[in-house]
Amino acid sequence: MIEVNDLTKAYGDTVVLDGLNFAVDSGEIFAVVGPSGAGKSTLAQCINLLERPTSGSVVVNGEDLTRLSYKQLRVARRRIGTVFQSSSLLSRRTAAENIALPLEYLGVTKGEAERRVRELLDRVGLTDRANAYPFQLSGGQRQRVGIARALALRPSVLLSDEATSGLDPQSTSSVVALLRELRDDLNLAIVFITHEMNTVLEIADSVARLDRGSIVESGRLVDLLTDHASALGRDLQPRRLDGDAKSGDAVWVVTYDSPDVPADWIGRVAADLGAPVSLLGASVQVVGGVSIGSATIGVAKDLSAHVPATLARYGLQTSSQHDARTLGVVA
Numbered sequence: 001m002i003e004v005n006d007l008t009k010a011y012g013d014t015v016v017l018d019g020l021n022f023a024v025d026s027g028e029i030f031a032v033v034g035p036s037g038a039g040k041s042t043l044a045q046c047i048n049l050l051e052r053p054t055s056g057s058v059v060v061n062g063e064d065l066t067r068l069s070y071k072q073l074r075v076a077r078r079r080i081g082t083v084f085q086s087s088s089l090l091s092r093r094t095a096a097e098n099i100a101l102p103l104e105y106l107g108v109t110k111g112e113a114e115r116r117v118r119e120l121l122d123r124v125g126l127t128d129r130a131n132a133y134p135f136q137l138s139g140g141q142r143q144r145v146g147i148a149r150a151l152a153l154r155p156s157v158l159l160s161d162e163a164t165s166g167l168d169p170q171s172t173s174s175v176v177a178l179l180r181e182l183r184d185d186l187n188l189a190i191v192f193i194t195h196e197m198n199t200v201l202e203i204a205d206s207v208a209r210l211d212r213g214s215i216v217e218s219g220r221l222v223d224l225l226t227d228h229a230s231a232l233g234r235d236l237q238p239r240r241l242d243g244d245a246k247s248g249d250a251v252w253v254v255t256y257d258s259p260d261v262p263a264d265w266i267g268r269v270a271a272d273l274g275a276p277v278s279l280l281g282a283s284v285q286v287v288g289g290v291s292i293g294s295a296t297i298g299v300a301k302d303l304s305a306h307v308p309a310t311l312a313r314y315g316l317q318t319s320s321q322h323d324a325r326t327l328g329v330v331a
């Protein structure tokens with residue numbers, strides 16, 4: 001497990017990370033989301049101690065890495081494997097040779113390294129691409145090689161710094177599936193840093209939002225998605241808008257997590273309001289075994305005062321009435 005306690009990083013007078021606290025258990029994926037400039041890269045560098053925090057600690061399996069000497073740190077750093085955005089593979093080395101790099105640095109015998117590389121290639125599903133050079137691999141395959149290399153020294157923590165950014169949706173899904181598999185099979189604690197909300201929904205057990213160097217909201221993904229007061233939970237909901245709101249309609253985002261919500265709730269809500277309800281988009285997401293539904297509906301603006309209570313009657317919640325323009329709906 002990894003714990004980050006009161007972590008602060010300043011460059012001169014500029015405080016880039018301001019007193020961050022979180023813990024990630026073995027077998028858990030913790031996502032950190034945040035806009036550009038929030039401090040995500042700096043956090044990644046402080047976690048693997050490429051940058052020394054100004055104050056605070058990074059504790060891996062009970063050992064405070066920030067207290068170690070440079071020499072001790074070189075050994076302790078093996079407990080954290082890092083995967084970067086572009087996987088930074090050496091272009092003149094094959095996939096297998098790239099994965100072998102950390103083993104070579106460590107002075108592992110040739111035979112032992114070859115055995116371990118074979119194991120790792122199999123682990124990431126690239127046995128048949130062992131002798132391919134990076135330019136012969138797809139973006140998703142290169143990231144798999146990067147993941148295998150990060151696992152070479154059997155770390156207990158995997159740090160993923162924008163590892164899926166820039167990948168197409170299919171490659172992203174395959175890398176996400178691999179990381180979830182590794183979480184479960186190797187019981188890794190994974191810190192997944194990203195600016196992509198969609199990926200968080202696919203991968204995270206817990207999530208924190210970093211904004212201007214501080215964690216402004218955090219929690220278990222399933223709790224955030226079902227907490228109607230959570231701004232992060234709302235931002236994580238997939239938005240599917242298939243239709244346009246009618247002129248004169250207000251747009252509402254409705255969420256539900258209860259199996260008791262009747263399947264024909266739209267018809268019933270319309271009947272209660274005595275006016276049509278248009279379904280503009282809907283999705284159902286299964287997070288941690290819980291089905292979380294999200295729908296976007298349009299209802300005549302003059303009925304707005306009655307909408308929340310009518311929805312609540314059927315176990316449906318809406319946090320607020322949304323401006324159609326912010327949701328990309330033409331009102």
Ligand SMILES: Nc1ncnc2c1ncn2[C@@H]1O[C@H](COP(=O)(O)OP(=O)(O)OP(=O)(O)O)[C@@H](O)[C@H]1O
Pocket residue numbers: 011014016034035036037038039040041042043195
């Ligand atoms: N070496 C440095 N000296 C001074 N300021 C720095 C340094 N490194 C980063 N910063 C500042 O820290 C802030 C956070 O930068 P960081 O790169 O960690 O953000 P980020 O969330 O990773 O952004 P992005 O998603 O755009 O990469 C920025 O305002 C940046 O200018």
